[in-house]
Amino acid sequence: MTxxxxxxxxxxxxxxxxxxxxxxLTVEGLDDHRAVLRLPWSQRLAREGGALxxxxxxxxxxTATVLAVSAARGAYGPMTTVxxxxxxxxxxTGSDVLIEAVITKLGRRMAFADITMTDATTGQIxxxxxxxxxxxx
Numbered sequence: 001m002t003x004x005x006x007x008x009x010x011x012x013x014x015x016x017x018x019x020x021x022x023x024x025l026t027v028e029g030l031d032d033h034r035a036v037l038r039l040p041w042s043q044r045l046a047r048e049g050g051a052l053x054x055x056x057x058x059x060x061x062x063t064a065t066v067l068a069v070s071a072a073r074g075a076y077g078p079m080t081t082v083x084x085x086x087x088x089x090x091x092x093t094g095s096d097v098l099i100e101a102v103i104t105k106l107g108r109r110m111a112f113a114d115i116t117m118t119d120a121t122t123g124q125i126x127x128x129x130x131x132x133x134x135x136x137x
Contacts, residue, residue, distance in 0.1 A: 002030060002031055003071040005027040009026070011067060011070055011076045012063070023045070023056060024039070024040045024042065025039055025063060025064075026038045026040075030068075031071065032071060033068070033102060034071070034102045034103065035064050035067040035100075036098060038097070038099070039060045041097075049091075050093050057088070057092075057126070057127050058086050060117070061127075061131065062084060063099075064101035065081075065113045065133060066079065068101040068113055069103060069106070072106050072111070077136070077137040078135075078136035079134060079137075080136060081131060081133060082132040082134050084129060084130070084131045085129060085130050086127055086128070087127060087128050087129070089127055090119070091126070092119050095120055095121035095122070099117050100116045101114075101131075102114050110132065110133065110134060111133040112131070113133070114128070115130070115131065116128055
């Protein structure tokens, strides 16, 4: 059974640090191998020049991976980031970003995901990431 967005929002609220919650991420959609989150535009997350900071995008990608892994496993369980690599392609200014994390391999002890971060206004890819997670429970 596919996890609901309400269940994913509860995982987010119950398991992430307050500063991650302050990003304002919302769960847009889930299925058995992916999660889509929305990172709302905020001037607080902008760096010099008005572009959304890379740190905010990386945190959103990491968070989306946790929710995608949880959806793929049917529930949240302890896990930790082993590796994250991010490539930035274009600046995002004044627009929300859609973060799509797709599980590419889910094993008993490790999970792998590819993440695409898209400017919600233009539809252009802003960044891509790949993550590796250790599944602890």
